[in-house]
Amino acid sequence: MKQTQWQAMYGSVPDSFERRVALTLRGIEEGKPVKRLTLRTVLITALILVLLAIVAYAAIAIPSIRDIYSEWYGQDNETTQLLGEQTAQAPNQTFELDDVTITLTEVIFDGNTLYSTGVVKAKEGRDIVLLPPPDYSPRDIAFVDTMRGEVAPDGAPSYAELAAQKNARLVYSNVWIEAEGGSGSYMNDAMPLSDGTYQFINEFDDVTVRDGRIAVTVEAMQYDVTDEHVRVEGTEDRQKWQISIPAIAEAIITPEPTDVPPTPMPAAMQSEALRVIGESENGWVGGPFREKWPQEPVLYVDNPLAEELVMSIGAEQWVDLPEWDVMSLHTTDDLKGLMAAGKLADLSGDLALMDEVNKMFPTIRDAVMHEGKLYAIPVFISGEFFSAGLLGSEVDGWTQYGLTEADLPGSFEQLCDFIVRWMQRPAEQRKGAILFPNGVRHTLLDPLLDQYVVAQAMSGQPLTFDTPEFRRLLAAMRTAADAAKVEKRGNVDFSLFHVTPSAIQNAPRVLPKRLTPDAPIRYDARMTVLVVNADSPRKDQAMRYVASAFDFIAQRSRNKAEFYEGLTSADLPGTPLEEVLAVQREEGESEEDLAKIAKTYQPEVIPDSELIAYQQNIAPYLVFPQHPVYRRTTEGWHAMNDLRNQYLAGDLDDAAFIVALNALVAQYADN
Amino acid sequence: MTKAEFTERVVGMQATLYRVSTTLLAQLCDREDAVQSCIEKAWQSRHKLRDDRALQAWVVRILIHECYALLKKRKRELPMEQLPERTTEPDAHPELYRHVTALPDKYRMPVVLHYMEGYAIEEIARILARPKGTIKSQLYRGRALLKDALRGEEADA
Secondary structure (H helix, E strand, C coil), rough: HHHHHHHHHCCCCCCHHHHHHHHHHHHHCCCCCCCCCHHHHHHHHHHHHHHHHHHCEEECCCCHHHHHHHHHCCCCCHHHHHHHHHHHCCCCCCEEEEEEEEECCCCCCECCCCCEEEEEEEEECCCEEEECCCCCCCCCECCHHHHHCCCCCCCCCCCHHHHHCCCEEEEEEEEEECCCCCCCEEEEEEEEECCEEEEEEEECCCCCCCCCEEEEEEEEEEEECCCCCCCCCCEEEEEEEEEEEECCCCCCCCCCCCCCCCCCCHHHHCCCCCEEEECCCCCCCCHHHHHCCCCCCCCEEECCHHHHHHCCCCCHHHHHHHCCEEEEEEECCCCCHHHHHHCCCCCCCCCCHHHHHEEECHHHHHHHHEECEECCCCEEEEEEECCCEEEEEHHHHHHHCCCCCCHHCCCCHHHHHHHHHHHCCCCCHCEEEECCCHHHHHHHCCCCCCHHHHHHHCCCCCCCCHHHHHHHHHHHHHHHHHHHHHCCCCCCEEEEECCCCCCCCHHHCCCCCCCCCCCCCCCEEEEEEEEEEEECCCCCHHHHHHHHHHHHHHHHCCEEEECHHHEEEEECCCCCHHHHHHHHHHCCCCCHHHHHHHHHHHHCCCCCCHHHHHHHHHHHEEEECCCCHHHCCCCCHHHHHHHHHHHCCCCCCCHHHHHHHHHHHHHCCCC | HHHHHHHHHHCCCCHHHHHHHHHCCCHHHHHHHHHHHHHHHHHHCCCHHHCCHHHHHHHHHHHHHHHHHHHHHHHHHHHHHHCCCCCCCCCHHHHHHHHHHHHHHHHHHHHHHHHHHCCCHHHHHHCCCCHHHHHHHHHHHHHHHHHHHHHHHHHHC
């Protein structure tokens, strides 16, 4: 829905409201000249701030959960009042990582939601500067909560500058408090405090209570970062603690380990069970099969190659696998190689499946077929177009800087040029705006590598980084990053570019994903597929397993930008929920069941406008790169990530980076 | 900032001020009281604003405080069961409006500021004095609740 449509909901501004505004404005009087802070005041404030930030152990009273909610939502807010009634001040309990101490100061349960808060500080004697999560950058003003409107004095140091001044390490840390049975931590946040610590606050919904107690997990991590917000490899420390709290107001925290072993399937059933690798026994993909044929056992087999290797499986790993019938694979695996090698069963005999697959966009259809035959069933597509990862812009805000939509870069190369031109402006003309929430190289390197790998994949040539084009683009990025080094962050109103929440919703504002203006736009994606073992002795069962999964996904996803028609079919539109429900109603489903169907089939309705935007702007440009270094979570990908971090940390120059990238490609190409 | 500049800017943002006040206050007369008080306070304390470009976000923040203050006053004056029904304008979209105003407090204002007024998450964080991550999760949650409500309405129809 467009902003104007949302706004229309309120109707036009009534005449009486406009009159009141006009009358009030007429009544105000010119006052005394605007009083600004004097330079002396600013210097003193900055000095105090620096002193406070350096003295990391100064006692500071952190607000209670109720105080925080009073500030955010008001004293009269229902939740605030409830928390006031139920506030339980837990005794301080501390947890320790390598450099930081986490103190859980308060945990409250209101019958559904678990609220928790505490403080993270540097251990005594550790020469570090803490960088609070999740959105603070080393270039933000240190320990000023600018996100909530606190004003940073001019000249106050950033986290990176403070670390440099103290000759200290910059350490990022985060804390998550979760509870058993929850539907998810929908709020995990932090607020920097002026003494160099930060307060974290969590909310966790739909918590399960067992025997009057709640099993709570405290998880914390820390790692060093560079002043460009790049993780320093080998510095991570991450730990989990299990605690148990009573589900009453007087919460008392006591350590209590919890570990429930799974119940194994009886041996007699195991011999005839359908063997599935890559799915879990609670996974929804296999749900329809288990529901429809409950008498047929399914054994979800652990993979001895370890989880990481399942993600990068190729024909050479086949011999090491346990007996299996159905497997969940990824397009980043050597899917085509496995098809060509005859390892996968031909599914083309199922005409209904073939019919559905034929409706898909060619890019998706081609990824699961080989020489006209169907070998894999798409289950799930993921990619940057759904969430973070693509650069977008709030063009509406550009006008205040004399920029228009015509200034939007149309490619990676143009973006680099834009940065240089922007930084050539006098500081006064850039005041209040920054280029990106993070550093330039940190923001641009991933898009460059991703887009380059995709472009190479599209060219059909073997992947190499030793090309004039890659060298030129890397140099362009460096030039842009060098130009942006003088950019200072502080009281920033506006970020020219940012990571978009969804390319589907923001398609017009997403920067085209291509390296050069004349190159085709390409969105790289990863797809999960189900395959059947060509040598399976339970092929009939296996076929029913994948077909029922596909049928379920097809119905579930008709209006959802997850997979199927909304994403994959060139025909518009997908079947709306109303039609699905109408068919079910005709078949005699009760209203209660219809409500369940609606909930299951359509957990998130994507409006037609978004589907159309997706189908027009993204789906036709999907590609599924297969090179090992591109496979997320694989050894090759980790190695590439390490290299990327070394480059960002300044340990490699452009030439050395290219040599190392090519060595990595050669090393993992055959794995 | 001169009176003329201030007047021009406030007149330019009055539709936003109307929508924000309507999100929180049921009665038109209350919205008018809140906006008057807001404008007066913004003018009196304009020296606190360090950068004139942030005027609109700042005024919106003041207005939200005024609305909450008025709401609090009204609650003290009237028992809850006597609070008047919300009034909408003739050309409004009543169903959507009803669902938005029925959202819990903490989700409603982020949804309105983001989707209706086009504020970026960082700006909303400043206006509402909540952390940025909180705004993100509240937007996600608010949008999901809104979708659920609209779906329920379709199913009922």
